[in-house]
Structure formats: C-alpha cells, structure tokens
Amino acid sequence: MKSRSYVWKKTLALTVALASILSAFTGCAGTASTSSAAGSAAESAVKPAAESVPITNVSYDPTRELYEQYNQLFQKYWEKEKGQKVEITQSHGGSGKQARSVLEGNEADVVTLALEGDVNELQKAGLIDEGWVNEFPKSSAPYTSTIVFLVRKGNPKNIKDWDDVVKPGVEVITPDPKSSGGARWNFLAAWAFADKKFAGDETKDKEFLKSLYSNVTVLDSGARGATTTFVENGQGDVLLAWENEAYLSLKEHPDTFEIVTPSLSILAQPSVAVVDANVKKHGTEEVSKAYLEYLYSEEAQRLEGQNYYRPSDPDILKEFSDTFDLNVTLVNIDDDFGGWDKATEKFFADGAIFDQIYKK
Numbered sequence: 001m002k003s004r005s006y007v008w009k010k011t012l013a014l015t016v017a018l019a020s021i022l023s024a025f026t027g028c029a030g031t032a033s034t035s036s037a038a039g040s041a042a043e044s045a046v047k048p049a050a051e052s053v054p055i056t057n058v059s060y061d062p063t064r065e066l067y068e069q070y071n072q073l074f075q076k077y078w079e080k081e082k083g084q085k086v087e088i089t090q091s092h093g094g095s096g097k098q099a100r101s102v103l104e105g106n107e108a109d110v111v112t113l114a115l116e117g118d119v120n121e122l123q124k125a126g127l128i129d130e131g132w133v134n135e136f137p138k139s140s141a142p143y144t145s146t147i148v149f150l151v152r153k154g155n156p157k158n159i160k161d162w163d164d165v166v167k168p169g170v171e172v173i174t175p176d177p178k179s180s181g182g183a184r185w186n187f188l189a190a191w192a193f194a195d196k197k198f199a200g201d202e203t204k205d206k207e208f209l210k211s212l213y214s215n216v217t218v219l220d221s222g223a224r225g226a227t228t229t230f231v232e233n234g235q236g237d238v239l240l241a242w243e244n245e246a247y248l249s250l251k252e253h254p255d256t257f258e259i260v261t262p263s264l265s266i267l268a269q270p271s272v273a274v275v276d277a278n279v280k281k282h283g284t285e286e287v288s289k290a291y292l293e294y295l296y297s298e299e300a301q302r303l304e305g306q307n308y309y310r311p312s313d314p315d316i317l318k319e320f321s322d323t324f325d326l327n328v329t330l331v332n333i334d335d336d337f338g339g340w341d342k343a344t345e346k347f348f349a350d351g352a353i354f355d356q357i358y359k360k
Helices: 004-046 061-082 095-103 115-125 181-197 204-215 222-231 243-252 276-282 284-296 298-306 314-318 333-337 340-348 352-358
Strands: 051-060 086-091 110-113 147-152 170-174 217-220 237-243 255-262 264-266 269-276 329-331
Touching: 004 217, 051 061, 051 284, 061 222, 061 243, 061 284, 061 298, 095 110, 095 115, 095 181, 095 217, 110 115, 110 147, 110 284, 115 181, 115 269, 115 340, 147 181, 147 222, 147 243, 170 181, 170 222, 181 222, 181 237, 181 329, 181 333, 181 340, 204 217, 204 314, 204 352, 217 222, 222 243, 237 243, 237 276, 237 314, 243 255, 255 284, 269 284, 276 284, 298 314, 329 333, 329 352, 333 340, 340 352
Parallel strands: 051 086, 051 110, 170 217, 170 237, 264 329
Antiparallel strands: 110 269, 147 237, 147 255
16 A cells, blocks of 8 residues: 555646746746636635535524515625625514524524514613614614505595594404504504693594504514504505505505505604624624615615615605605604613503503
C-alpha cells in the first residue's frame, strides 16, 4: 500500500506538470490568470458551502400572506449579501395567544405581533431586552394599519359609523380581546369614538361598548378566524376588521363585500422585536436583526403596501393614497390611552372594563 507521503508527492508533481503545460500555452500573463483561476477553483472545491441558518417568526393572524412573500424577498437579499441561505418558519394565531406561546417555550427568534403590549409581556419575562421599542425605526413598527368595517355588498344595514354598529338587530363579528391583538384595537377604536361623542363620560362610554358587544354573535380567538366566520361562513352583518384584512377579503370577493371607513379610528401599530434570549441561544442574532431591519427597505415597504398594510415610510405611503383613506382621524395609543400598559390594565386585565361590559 502506498504511503500518504508518496501519494501527496505524486499529486504535487502532477499539479506542477499541469501548471507548466498551461504556462506554455498562455504565456506569462496567462499564467497569472490561470493560476488565479486554478487557485479559486481549488479553494471552492475544498471550501464547504455556507450552511443554511434557521429562524422562527412568531406572528399574529392576518400576516400570513405578507410574510410568505417577504420571506422570499429576504432570503434572496441575505444570500446575496452573506452567501447564506435562511430557512424561515412561520407561526400565526391571535397575538396575545402567540405571545403566551413564546412565554411557554416557543423559541421564536423574532416576533411580529399585533401590538406593543404583547411584546412588552416578553420583555417583562426577560426574553427581550429593555428598550426594544427603540431598536428599529418608527417605534419598531415597520407598517401600520387601522380598524374599518367590512359589510356585505349593498350595505343592507346602512352601516356608516360606530353609531350604526351598536343599533339593535345588527350582528357584529369581532375577535376576543383576551386573545387577539386586533380585537383590542377594535375595542379601543370604538371606545375612542364613544369618548369623543360623550365628552369623556366613561359611564356612557361603557354603555356604548356594552351595546356593541351585546350585538356580537361570534367572538373568535383571532382576527383571521373572525374573517373566516364573516366571509366564508356567512355570519354577521359587519366585521370589525384590520384594514389590511378587509382589503384582502375585498380582493378575493370583489362582488360580495364593501369596506366602510368610520369617521374616527385608531392608528394600529404592529410591533416587531428580536427575542434576545433565544437568538443568543441559537446564534442567530445577526440574521434575526437583519430580518426585521429589511422590513424598512423600499422593496419591503412597497410589498407591505401591496398587502394592504400602511408603509411607515411616508413617501411610499403616498404611493398608496388611491388605496387608503389617508384623511381619516386616527387616535393614538400613547396620546389617547397613556400607552399599552395603562390600556391593558384599564380595559383588558381580568376584571377590567371589557370583563365588566361583556357577559358570555
């Protein structure tokens, strides 16, 4: 049996001979080029291809279609920038329920949830570092939305504003604020309308919301479930919906539904964050941060607009002025409700206002 030393020497001799032959054909200049090419070929032959990196995005209900498209966009970008493939796992459900799943062990690398309050719960548990809301632009909300009404073609109940939703005999579909972030935006938008109507009289505000929820016939766990109940199952007269979800339903069923934008709604700011404890464990800090940063790129912002989310870039948002009503009055969670911690304690904690006005 030949020794390894012998085999190595023979291989070296053959390599030198080959180089001499190539030099004879190409000349000195060609030798440099060929040597460089041969070196690159040899390097690529022994250098292993970059392994793919897996990350998990735990998101809320209506973002399925957006992230199916965005993931492909980011995968191409990351492979071009870093020469590395990314495998992205998606998880969807009611935003509050999704946050709890991460608390209970779903090892998300990033979360793209319906509201800041759900991400705050992960921060309080030590999974996300303090100050996360300032890690990305626009308070870590790369796109926004608002709450609108989806009604059946012809608007048979003549629903134009929140006053019409509380009338007797109007069947309302909305998700459960206990499990759905979108449902909380729905509740707060209705409360803001009532508070303006009744000049801050919270007793009357509560009665208004009580009338609204007495009209609710199905309280699904998430926004997509509520859409299915209204659109696919044919239940209810009006769906309180994310604007993007309503437009998607209209796109799929143009002759079946209409969108009504109320006179006052709320600026819904879905939040994104890196789950710091998990990315450190997984070694995915760089790619996870880049995954969220790229949501602010021009290409991604336009994709968000095409999926009926309002781009956070004001110039790109203007490109979609034919789609969105940019003149609707929108209240703000911080200015009008004191932020999510106060809003959660006042309205959605056990025994708070929602529990007081809604009887199952």
